[in-house]
Amino acid sequence: MRCGTRWARSNHFRSLPQRPDSMSIVLTPQELRSHLERFPRVSLGYYPTPLDHWTQLEKHLNRKGRFYAKREDLSGLAFGGNKVRQLEFLLGDALAVGADVIVHGAAVQSNYCRTLAAASRKLGLDCHLVLSRAYDQPEDQGNFLLDRIAGVSIELIDEPLGAEQEARKRRATERLAAAGRRPYLITYPQSEILGTASFVGAAVEIFDQFQGLPSVPRYVATAAVGATQAGLLLGLRLLGWKGHVLGFSPLNGGEYAIQEAIWSGIRAVAQLLDIEPSLEPNDVHNLADYAGDGYAKVSTAAVDAIKLLAQTEGVFLDPVYTGKAMAGLLDYFQKQKIPPEEDVIFVHTGGNTALFAYHREVLSLL
Incomplete structure (x- = not known):
């Protein structure tokens, strides 16, 4: 597992040249x-x-x-x-640690997940989305339709955004790692x-x-x-x-x-x-x-x-x-x-x- 509940940034930034004094x-x-x-x-x-x-x-x-x-x-x-710009940095980090599949989640109509699905495909990465149905959002239109067209893996849950969804994301990441994949989990705070x-x-x-x-x-x-x-x-x-x-x-x-x-x-x-x-x-x-x-x-x-x-x-x-x-x-x-x-x-x-x-x-x- 490349990210888990903590960001792998320590591997990237620990060796960066630092100024002697912040100012x-x-x-x-x-x-x-x-x-x-x-x-x-x-x-x-x-x-x-x-x-x-x-x-x-x-x-x-x-x-x-x-x-x-x-x-x-x-x-x-x-x-x-705006998520295109953000994912240039998130997926740059994912590729830097050798990831081959991205794990994330939000609501069914998430802009972030729609953009992530497309960006993952553009970069040759697989993507697994844990999407919440708790907000009465349609599943035949908008972003969810685009997620389906992009062909990414989708796991639907009834729980709202929060602790249970984060737990489901972590479990998906662990399953992928156990199967020999190199997952990158997008979570807070990274x-x-x-x-x-x-x-x-x-x-x-x-x-x-x-x-x-x-x-x-x-x-x-x-x-x-x-x-x-x-x-x-x-x-x-x-x-x-x-x-x-x-x-x-x-x-x-x-x-x-x-x-x-x-x-x-x-x-x-x-x-x-x-x-x-x-x-x-x-x-x-x-x-x-x-x-x-x-x-x-x-x-x-x-x-x-x-x-x-x-x-x-x-x-x-x-x-x-x-x-x-x-x-x-x-x-x-x-x-x-x-x-x-x-x-x-x-x-x-x-x-x-x-x-x-x-x-x-x-x-x-x-």
Whole structure:
């Protein structure tokens, strides 16, 4: 077993050259890219992803500030999304330890698992997914259909995400190892740590793209439950940017300790890079106010945001993540929690396949 319940990162990073003293510094983009070269990585997506200027949405909102979108939904592999970038680091680590089969699990309609299924196939790896049926998600549409088409091994369970699912993942990993395979188990914290590192790379891209703008935006907003927001905040702060990264959670406040997970990811990656960022826990702003009735529960506000983007920019959002994040951002505009003259970047994290999985719920609210 290559990973088990602990990450094999100790084998990779113990021998890395370390600075004699950690220090709080501002890096150039090239310096930060060089630091990220410490992490094993594979190529899966098309990067840098574009930074679009959404002028029609600007006109509709009648704000002075410009509205930009970092298009992670256009990252290429398997309908794109933020997980492509994260899996470049996760599967780079897996190949570095000689794995031949990847084990992971989530809900039946998981974007992560859909992307992992495709990425594993692209790299010549097998994949075993432990998927939970506990969330009333369809099994004839969306991501689960794509998992089936990719031909990966699927183990369905009735238990929700949590301890039992993690135990089933570990047992699957042990069975594969006993059969002579070289399994790599994706589990916490390595998925958050490597995912955070990958989005430090996204922050470098955004910082480079600042150079072509009339002014530097001070607000970045995204759907986030952990690594995406952590990496953006850490990376941009290391580059000297002093703005705000707003994460809009698809989970109600009691479902998962997101603030703590984001801060843990920031600290872990900073330690691996041997850099002390100018950050404190209260710099992490992750908001559960727009999750509606909870994870995977379609809200009227999310569908309204989906319609608005489709009808102004021809861009589609999803009802689980990006639709709720955009609904939150629009509410921030309306309540002037973001001043009307401020430029904003919305990081579109993908997940559009959920439109098909939740088509009935979306249609009922159009």
